[in-house]
Amino acid sequence: MKILITYSSQTGNTQKIAKSIHSAIPEADILSVSEIINLDYDLIFIGGWIDRATFDETTLTLAKQIFDKNVAYFFTLGAYPDSDHAKDCINNIKNLLKENNNHVIGGYFCQGAIAPKLIAWFSTLTSDHKMAPSEERIKRWEDAKSHPNKEDLKKSKEFALSILNKLNQNK
Numbered sequence: 001m002k003i004l005i006t007y008s009s010q011t012g013n014t015q016k017i018a019k020s021i022h023s024a025i026p027e028a029d030i031l032s033v034s035e036i037i038n039l040d041y042d043l044i045f046i047g048g049w050i051d052r053a054t055f056d057e058t059t060l061t062l063a064k065q066i067f068d069k070n071v072a073y074f075f076t077l078g079a080y081p082d083s084d085h086a087k088d089c090i091n092n093i094k095n096l097l098k099e100n101n102n103h104v105i106g107g108y109f110c111q112g113a114i115a116p117k118l119i120a121w122f123s124t125l126t127s128d129h130k131m132a133p134s135e136e137r138i139k140r141w142e143d144a145k146s147h148p149n150k151e152d153l154k155k156s157k158e159f160a161l162s163i164l165n166k167l168n169q170n171k
């Protein structure tokens with residue numbers, strides 16, 4: 001079975017997850033989205049960072065080009081994994097992949113540290129702006145700083161193996 005792990009990552013969080021998945025499935029090809037030559041795979045792990053409640057633009061463009069495949073998705077986000085925002089991200093990504101008749105086997109996501117540049121920009125916003133620093137947001141940015149952590153990486157490996165199991169059961 002030919003397996004691809006592909007990802008887009010600006011600051012390294014999603015790349016860490018991609019590498020961790022690869023460590024669980026070393027026979028898979030691991031390529032950043034820009035390195036992909038073809039999509040001739042039996043299973044594609046597609047991963048991106050979250051931008052406005054869906055995959056970042058690079059991953060989004062790739063996702064729209066995947067048809068009739070077995071796929072599993074992964075992402076990192078600044079929001080808490082148990083938030084409504086994370087649920088929206090899951091739905092948006094699942095629906096996107098399903099639209100092209102892909103078989104979505106499962107997904108994994110965890111929090112990822114927010115780029116310091118972005119936090120610096122948030123800090124310039126006046127308090128009436130919806131992204132302006134608040135006590136709740138500052139805490140969330142602090143909490144995100146340590147992710148992906150050891151536990152996230154361990155869970156992403158378990159996720160990778162569970163996808164292979166599910167696929168084998170469906171055969």
Ligand SMILES: Cc1cc2nc3c(=O)[nH]c(=O)nc-3n(C[C@H](O)[C@H](O)[C@H](O)COP(=O)(O)O)c2cc1C
Binds near residue numbers: 051076111
């Ligand atoms: C331009 C921009 C937009 C973002 N939008 C969101 C968002 O809508 N929701 C969210 O939870 N996180 C958002 N984030 C946070 C990132 O998704 C998160 O920090 C992610 O782990 C970055 O992954 P990377 O290191 O692989 O680039 C945004 C980050 C950037 C830079």
